[in-house]
Amino acid sequence: MSRRIAVAYDCLYPFTTGGGERQYRAFAREIAARGHDVEYLTTLQWEGEAPSDEAFTVHAIAPRLRLYDAAGVRRSSAALVFAWRLFLALRRRRRAYDAVIVSALPVLNVFAARAALWGSRTKLIADYLEVWRRRQWVEYAGRATGSIAWGLQRLAIALTPIATCHSQLSARRLRDEGLRGTLLISPGLIEAQESAEAEPAAPAQPPYALYAGRHIADKQVETLPAAVAIARRQITDLHLVILGAGSTTPEVERAITAADGRDWCDLRGFVDQSDLEQLMAHATVLVNPSRREGYGLVVVEAAAHGTPVVLVDGEGNASTELIDDGVNGFIAASTRDTDLGDAIVRAVDGGEALRESTRDWYDKAVRTRTIARTIDAILECIDARMGARAPHHRRQRADNT
Structure with missing residues (x-):
């Protein structure tokens, strides 16, 4: 009927x-x-x-x-x-x-x-x-x-x-x-039909951490430059690509300057869907420091390409339910530069093995979630x-x- x-x-x-x-x-x-x-x-x-x-x-x-x-x-x-x-x-x-x-x-x-x-x-x-x-x-x-x-x-x-x-x-x-x-x-x-079109890809060289989303207070995007600066102490050629824009973009720009990151931070604004897919596919890690998410679709979208994700623990962040620690990413204890930077290092050091387990996680999720x-x-x-x-x-x- x-x-x-x-x-x-x-x-x-x-x-x-x-x-x-x-x-x-x-x-x-x-x-x-x-x-x-x-x-x-x-x-x-x-x-x-x-x-x-x-x-x-x-x-x-x-x-x-x-x-x-x-x-x-x-x-x-x-x-x-x-x-x-x-x-x-x-x-x-x-x-x-x-x-x-x-x-x-x-x-x-x-x-x-x-x-x-x-x-x-x-x-x-x-x-x-x-x-x-x-x-x-x-x-x-x-x-x-x-x-x-x-x-x-x-x-x-x-x-x-x-x-x-x-x-x-x-x-x-x-x-x-x-x-x-x-x-x-x-x-x-998960939109299984559309997500199935995504393919795993090799991370770019030099490696980069990616953020994609709006720039508002709850997303805490301004914490990323300092965290990546900490990660660069161990991964010296790591870059940061920040997509999107919003009310806190001026704070993000100031954070880039404070971290002396003009040479390794790329603030691109919004991009079209095809560019987003390419950037997500070739990112070494996707980082979302948001303190609140109702679901966290970006975790799934990144996993479709085999790209692990770093999130931040928080009482309003439901997206952490999608992370199996060490399987498809890591959860940082806070947005402190040392906590978030350490999680980024672990994701980068996970290398091909982490990308394979991330894609395996996705292949199971796309059948059930x-x-x-x-x-x-x-x-x-x-x-x-x-x-x-x-x-x-x-x-x-x-x-x-």
């Missing part, structure tokens, strides 16, 4: 880039591939007609919005506009969908969808990319706004009938913050709630707690 399912998120890859954008587009594609009718509800991000080259239908339910402020913090006004437009769109068609999958980032989306669908038989699934403690909200948005955001998150979680998340960290926090509904913990977010299996669990839950047998091919379901 074919279902009609909506996926709601205020961004759409490739018009905006990031882990969430890629994840929800992949959700829509995977559900459509099972023969279901999928609509993607988002903001206007393109010129001219809506994209029509996907297996799903794209609807701009809100105008073009500036989602982030200069510091990389999501703008409350933009979140309110999208939530209101989502409410109106779902209210008009509250019985047109069998299910709605809504991103809980921003959390106002959950309230909008819950209110619009109240009293209908449409099933609501809220996907939690991350779940933050109060302290994290306050650090991110200030005491007043952060406390309000935390309170709204708790209320949204309490109102969520079916929640999905992508790490044990998020699962624990959802329960701690008051979730009483069904919780689906996905096995992973896929978006396809995550969608299996979501569709099975929808079918069970609607009292019908699942029409899609069943693989191994995600953990259901």
Whole structure:
């Protein structure tokens, strides 16, 4: 039986880039591939007609919005506009969908969808990319706004009938913050078909450590030059390539100067996907010093090329769940230059043996930690709630707690 399912998120890859954008587009594609009718509800991000080259239908339910402020913090006004437009769109068609999958980032989306669908038989699934403690909200948005955001998150979680998340960290926090509904913990977010195209490659000479992502406070990119300077005491020809940009880019530039790294640091900004793939394939190690991640897709993307990853331990960093220490990378105890530098040295010294074990890790992960299996669990839950047998091919379901 074919279902009609909506996926709601205020961004759409490739018009905006990031882990969430890629994840929800992949959700829509995977559900459509099972023969279901999928609509993607988002903001206007393109010129001219809506994209029509996907297996799903794209609807701009809100105008073009500036989602982030200069510091990389999501703008409350933009979140309110999208939530209101989502409410109106779902209210008009509250019985047109069998299910709605809504991103809980921003959390106002959950309230909008819950209110619009109240009293209908449409099933609501809220996907939690991350779940933050109060302290994290306050650090991110200030005491007043952060406390309000935390309170709204708790209320949204309490109102969520079916929640999905992508790490044990998020699962624990959802329960701690008051979730009483069904919780689906996905096995992973790998797009197996696209990732299978990646091939292992030899690291470049001279070797380089790579960072790829936004430059915001939580990513702690400015810690990298000092850490690589420490690593260069043992690996004298090691370079650092930093991709991306953002509000902390000036701090990164100052850190490069402080580490006397102008000759061995390459600050390139954003690059296109083909260049990113090449840089990731030939990096000796990919380093992500972020203190918070909801999943950590970059670990998988690097592993597809056999490139090991160095992460930093932290209470909000779920990506460390993807690292088998010494198998596909290392976890530094902190962003102190000595801790992070030592982990980078270990990854470089791992050489070909570490690259082989990293690729082996990926070959296993691509069979078990896929978006396809995550969608299996979501569709099975929808079918069970609607009292019908699942029409899609069943693989191994995600953990259901």
